[in-house]
Amino acid sequence: MSARTSHVFHRNARLQPPIAVKGDGCYIVDADGKRYLDGSGGAAVSCLGHSHPKVIEAIKRQLDAIPYGHTGAFSNEPMEKLATHLAQAAPGGLDKVYFVSGGSEAVEAALKMARQFYIEIGQPSRHKIIARRQSYHGNTLGALAVGGNAARRAQFQPMLMEATHIAPCFSYREKRVDETEEEYGRRAADELETAIQQAGPETVAAFICEPVVGATAGAVPPAPGYLKRIREICDRHGVLLIFDEVMCGMGRTGHMFACDEDGVAPDLMTVAKGLGAGYQPIGAVLVDTRIFEAIRDGSGFFQHGHTYMGHPAACAAGLAVQEVIRDDNLLENVNRQGAALRRALEARFGNNANVGDIRGRGLFMAIELVADRSTKETFDPARQLHAVIKREAMERGLIVYPMGGTIDGRHGDHVLVAPPFIVDQSHITELVEKLGDAVDAALAA
Numbered sequence: 001m002s003a004r005t006s007h008v009f010h011r012n013a014r015l016q017p018p019i020a021v022k023g024d025g026c027y028i029v030d031a032d033g034k035r036y037l038d039g040s041g042g043a044a045v046s047c048l049g050h051s052h053p054k055v056i057e058a059i060k061r062q063l064d065a066i067p068y069g070h071t072g073a074f075s076n077e078p079m080e081k082l083a084t085h086l087a088q089a090a091p092g093g094l095d096k097v098y099f100v101s102g103g104s105e106a107v108e109a110a111l112k113m114a115r116q117f118y119i120e121i122g123q124p125s126r127h128k129i130i131a132r133r134q135s136y137h138g139n140t141l142g143a144l145a146v147g148g149n150a151a152r153r154a155q156f157q158p159m160l161m162e163a164t165h166i167a168p169c170f171s172y173r174e175k176r177v178d179e180t181e182e183e184y185g186r187r188a189a190d191e192l193e194t195a196i197q198q199a200g201p202e203t204v205a206a207f208i209c210e211p212v213v214g215a216t217a218g219a220v221p222p223a224p225g226y227l228k229r230i231r232e233i234c235d236r237h238g239v240l241l242i243f244d245e246v247m248c249g250m251g252r253t254g255h256m257f258a259c260d261e262d263g264v265a266p267d268l269m270t271v272a273k274g275l276g277a278g279y280q281p282i283g284a285v286l287v288d289t290r291i292f293e294a295i296r297d298g299s300g301f302f303q304h305g306h307t308y309m310g311h312p313a314a315c316a317a318g319l320a321v322q323e324v325i326r327d328d329n330l331l332e333n334v335n336r337q338g339a340a341l342r343r344a345l346e347a348r349f350g351n352n353a354n355v356g357d358i359r360g361r362g363l364f365m366a367i368e369l370v371a372d373r374s375t376k377e378t379f380d381p382a383r384q385l386h387a388v389i390k391r392e393a394m395e396r397g398l399i400v401y402p403m404g405g406t407i408d409g410r411h412g413d414h415v416l417v418a419p420p421f422i423v424d425q426s427h428i429t430e431l432v433e434k435l436g437d438a439v440d441a442a443l444a445a
């Protein structure tokens with residue numbers, strides 16, 4: 001089928017992608033029978049691969065029982081159970097769960113919840129959101145407004161609500177040579193304090209960031225101590241802290257939540273991709289008790305909602321996915337295979353003059369490509385190196401998630417690698433071999 005004969009409005013309006021017809025563990029098979037190793041879980045989504053029988057069975061069972069009931073009138077069993085599971089796993093006081101259908105919806109809900117919280121507790125002047133330049137929080141207008149992904153924002157700028165963007169925490173590009181990692185982390189976090197003071201603390205509702213940056217820069221972990229200091233600054237000024245763990249959460253980094261590794265709990269946390277692992281569309285906001293109680297004891301009603309929130313089949317999928325992760329001890333495999341992936345990437349790309357950085361946590365890793373390793377100069381964006389790598393990888397039967405540089409034009413093309421939690425050593429070997437060949441071919445093109 002060509003792009004001309006298809007009636008689907010594909011993202012890339014000029015291309016007809018291959019049609020995926022079958023999932024087989026970590027592989028996707030297309031209509032021509034070609035097999036692709038899913039080296040990025042789509043966009044860090046498919047953490048159980050593409051054919052997990054327990055998840056598929058749980059969805060079928062739920063559809064047989066009841067496929068849909070409006071949450072304005074009913075709760076449902078998988079939603080109740082999944083909320084309990086998440087609340088028990090979550091750090092700090094995140095004890096309530098608000099279900100939605102994806103990452104952008106989760107971010108929208110978190111922003112509005114922060115705003116309503118302040119109205120409920122008698123601080124209606126707090127409405128401003130501070131975020132970071134190197135971030136992606138979704139494509140709906142509110143999420144896009146707080147996101148810092150310049151390319152995705154550009155055309156829609158006049159339609160976006162105001163948000164302040166501070167610097168990211170990005171050691172490879174921003175740390176000075178005379179600073180330790182900790183000193184750099186402190187300097188980066190202190191930008192938040194300055195921004196809050198400039199905005200007027202009594203007007204700021206929340207600060208949002210991805211603990212480990214995903215789509216915009218490729219698996220960038222925070223400097224040691226950075227998130228702790230961010231937490232302190234938010235507390236000092238009564239600003240809510242939102243962690244967007246849509247991509248880095250739900251076990252992807254080797255901890256159930258990425259922020260667990262940093263020992264910091266937010267007031268609101270968004271999750272999505274790994275929650276349902278792609279078996280159904282689902283996202284959620286994990287909410288601190290204090291925020292829930294302010295709304296319950298205040299107006300009693302969160303002024304927000306979507307038709308498909310808490311969808312029974314989606315919650316059944318999410319519950320089954322999370323039970324498999326727990327019962328099969330998959331976080332242990334994320335840590336083991338994550339270490340193997342790091343070693344393999346370092347062996348294959350460590351001496352490559354065009355690979356400036358290899359970074360990440362768990363099964364959430366990236367390489368950043370540079371024209372010159374000593375100056376960290378990026379490739380000319382017109383070359384679209386990331387797109388060429390993606391094409392070369394697809395040709396070799398490998399799916400990865402490459403992106404162009406987007407932080408003020410100051411970071412290079414990168415390739416995000418985020419395979420399913422069920423990978424074994426043979427998958428890691430195949431992934432890195434094919435990625436190496438694809439990168440070599442793209443650089444030679």
Ligand code: PMP
Nearest residue numbers: 102103104136137138214246247
């Ligand atoms: N937040 C983050 C951190 C994300 O990575 C994404 C998706 N890449 C989103 C929000 C938006 O999620 P969705 O595409 O499900 O709306």
